[in-house]
Amino acid sequence: MQKVPFLELAGSAETATDALFLIRKLKPDIVFLDIEMPEMTGFELLKLLPASRPAMIMITADPSYALEGYEHELTDYLLKPVSFERFLKAVNKVDNTDFPKSFPVISELPREIVPISKEPQEQILDTEFSGARNDFLLLKENKKLIKVAPAEIHFIEGMRDYLKLYWSDRVAVIHMTMAKIEEALPAAQFLRVNRSYIVNKKVIREIEGNEITTNSGRKIPIGVTYRANVLAALHKNRI
Structure with missing residues (x-):
């Protein structure tokens, strides 16, 4: 995480089961959660987390999930490919004065972060x-x-x-x-x-x-x- 030295990557998972285990074990401040994962979806995983869960930022390539994400009271919702500028905007939405020291990244987020685009993000x-x-x-x-x-x-x-x-x-x-x-x-x-x-x-x-x-x-x-x-x-x- 060289571009964001105030964050530490604590772990990553390829499946929902591994993600659930890591979240419970590491108790991170922020979780970047892919919607489409093996075994269960990101939304199904959310239902297994306690009310005092970390800040959840959902990631997907399908904008049709936006409404469901809104209903789950997510911190933010990112569409792939995720620009670095948009990634930082999502992180800054986390209301935590003692800013996160670590967070797990679920699925393939690192490969989805791309250089800041000069093209407008509006649709x-x-x-x-x-x-x-x-x-x-x-x-x-x-x-x-x-x-x-x-x-x-x-x-x-x-x-x-x-x-x-x-x-x-x-x-x-x-x-x-x-x-x-x-x-x-x-x-x-x-x-x-x-x-x-x-x-x-x-x-x-x-x-x-x-x-x-x-x-x-x-x-x-x-x-x-x-x-x-x-x-x-x-x-x-x-x-």
Whole structure:
């Protein structure tokens, strides 16, 4: 770990069973855990750890696991290949004033760390403009490029450094912040209704109290600080 002298590599494991043994034996501060391992998945291994587990940073090549990772309250979620810059960002999220002296790396993390890239890490790769309006967004999901018109997006759910986009009959998970996607979407068409949701006005079926119901029946809460803006944006259509 020459690039991070404040960390010490205490051990590594190729299987989930070995990883579980090392975690219990070494009691590390941070664990980098691959999702796809022999014997069991990283998520299955998490269920075997006590509540007072180390800081867990999950690693995978498949962004579709992001939502499940978020539900497990992970410290961070890294997509392969992992840049050194992104690796450091994950480590810095660990809230520990007596910073880690050691941590086990599970599976193949060392071979996945690559030099810092000058390419942007965000997954919206291109937009086509027509006047002041975005005609489409070109999204990168895993190894696929997906072309989607903003009008087709129903709503967007934020999950830390990831977003879950719902449109038509599908869902995509991309690596991007809420602020970045909000900049790319036409402001006249989309509403930020709380810290974690952006909603397309056309899919709002009703508002009751501080809750939006979409045409599909999805319930989305309106944040206290966002309520006035949401109501003002919809007021001109009121009869």
